[in-house]
Amino acid sequence: xxxKPTPRPGxxxxxxxxxxxxxxxxxxxxxxxxxxxxxxxxxxxxxxxxTIYRRWxxxxxxxADVAVEQLQPEQPPADTGSLRSDLLxxxxxxxxxxxxxxxxxxxxxxxGTEGHACAGKCDGFLRQQIEVINERALARGEQPIxxxxxxxxxxxxxxxxxxxxxxxxxxxxxEALFEQLVSSADA
Amino acid sequence: xxxKPTPRPGxxxxxxxxxxxxxxxxxxxxxxxxxxxxxxxxxxxxxxxxTIYRRWxxxxxxxADVAVEQLQPEQPPADTGSLRSDLLxxxxxxxxxxxxxxxxxxxxxxxGTEGHACAGKCDGFLRQQIEVINERALARGEQPIxxxxxxxxxxxxxxxxxxxxxxxxxxxxxEALFEQLVSSADA
Numbered sequence: 001x002x003x004k005p006t007p008r009p010g011x012x013x014x015x016x017x018x019x020x021x022x023x024x025x026x027x028x029x030x031x032x033x034x035x036x037x038x039x040x041x042x043x044x045x046x047x048x049x050x051t052i053y054r055r056w057x058x059x060x061x062x063x064a065d066v067a068v069e070q071l072q073p074e075q076p077p078a079d080t081g082s083l084r085s086d087l088l089x090x091x092x093x094x095x096x097x098x099x100x101x102x103x104x105x106x107x108x109x110x111x112g113t114e115g116h117a118c119a120g121k122c123d124g125f126l127r128q129q130i131e132v133i134n135e136r137a138l139a140r141g142e143q144p145i146x147x148x149x150x151x152x153x154x155x156x157x158x159x160x161x162x163x164x165x166x167x168x169x170x171x172x173x174x175e176a177l178f179e180q181l182v183s184s185a186d187a
Numbered sequence: 188x189x190x191k192p193t194p195r196p197g198x199x200x201x202x203x204x205x206x207x208x209x210x211x212x213x214x215x216x217x218x219x220x221x222x223x224x225x226x227x228x229x230x231x232x233x234x235x236x237x238t239i240y241r242r243w244x245x246x247x248x249x250x251a252d253v254a255v256e257q258l259q260p261e262q263p264p265a266d267t268g269s270l271r272s273d274l275l276x277x278x279x280x281x282x283x284x285x286x287x288x289x290x291x292x293x294x295x296x297x298x299g300t301e302g303h304a305c306a307g308k309c310d311g312f313l314r315q316q317i318e319v320i321n322e323r324a325l326a327r328g329e330q331p332i333x334x335x336x337x338x339x340x341x342x343x344x345x346x347x348x349x350x351x352x353x354x355x356x357x358x359x360x361x362e363a364l365f366e367q368l369v370s371s372a373d374a
Contacts, residue, residue: 033301060299112247112299114220116353123351152344160343163350164310166303 019045020052024066033105036063060109064118067109070102071122076132083137083144088178090129091150092171095158099168107163126155145185153181206232207239211253220292223250247296251305254296257289258309263319270324270331275365277316278337279358282345286355294350313342332372340368 023044027035038059042049056062077090097103110118127147134144154177161167210231214222225246229236243249264277284290297305314334321331341364348354 108299108301111350112295114295116351119351120353151347156343156347157339159351160338160346163298164303164306164346166307 016045016047016051016055020047020055020062021066021069024062038062060113061115063109064113067106068118068121070106071110071125073125073129077129079136082140083133083142084182086133086136087130087145087150088175090133091154091158091178092174094126094129095162095169095174098159099162104162111163126151143185145181149185150181153184154178203232203234203238203242207234207242207249208253208256211249225249247300248302250296251300254293255305255308257293258297258312260312260316264316266323269327270320270329271369273320273323274317274332274337275362277320278341278365279361281313281316282349282356282361285346286349291349298350310338313338330372332368336372337368340371341365 020041023041024036027040027044036059038049038052041059041062042052045052052062056065077086080086080089098107110122130147130150134147137144154174157177158169158174161169161173207228210228211223214227214231223246225236225239228246228249229239232239239249243252264273267273267276285294297309317334317337321334324331341361344364345356345361348356348360
């Protein structure tokens, strides 16, 4: 993905980004990955191919940029009344999404690209969501669970299974790791 | 990577595979990733591009296949006299390799490709090495540590940091997780 600053909303650069991202998503839906070439994306977005190369470098970087945008959470995790139920519900939903076909395609685009800006954003979104849950817990007078611990005990093993073992984590598997997390956090 | 059966050593198919793999490695060393095109690889390996497309499908699958071959361990983990020292030494070495520039490039090739055959092989190699350490421990009369536990407590969190947080795990970080593993295994 590009390391350039996020374009000012409504500016020319932001309009180009939005048009190109939309073109990628439309072509992917209509023709699958095979239809995604820089000339085809440029034609659909009504920009020149050189605009795409200048801004994103190459097709892989553009696809990673689009994937990261799709990974950005649209809303805060649901408030279900307690830290434990908020966190467990959010984890189940997150891993359901990540192990779906579109989730795996996003991970492939993000992890298959040189540079870590996109993967770092993915980690950042995940941390933000856990922190929202923790802040809500604090406001309720509950003891938060350190974000790094959630990642180490629950997120990392599930991500490993998705990426390296082609598994779709079951709710039971997520709950088992969640119990490990809760007992580590209590220790 | 290809799902075709492993070619019979010394057969025509094995010779083609060896020539193409060698061409990829030579071109990558001489010209970097930019020099890796199917026509250039075919010319260097003295095969036709269609041989490559027929066998590997596309460039990404070929690169993933080469990356997995490089991930294949060349020798069993060193015998340092005890399960704990064997396992810790092997983990430190493994993550030193995986977080190096060539290690990260291999992970990118393996994880950026559709299908899980290559990522699954990578997981398989890692499990094999841990099992060699465990078998040696059993032969010494030591209590082995379940491979799945090593992956969940040590490997997965370090892999997450390499992939998503662009970190290079320090020996201290590996030792800290290793202590977690040992106390979980003892529990």
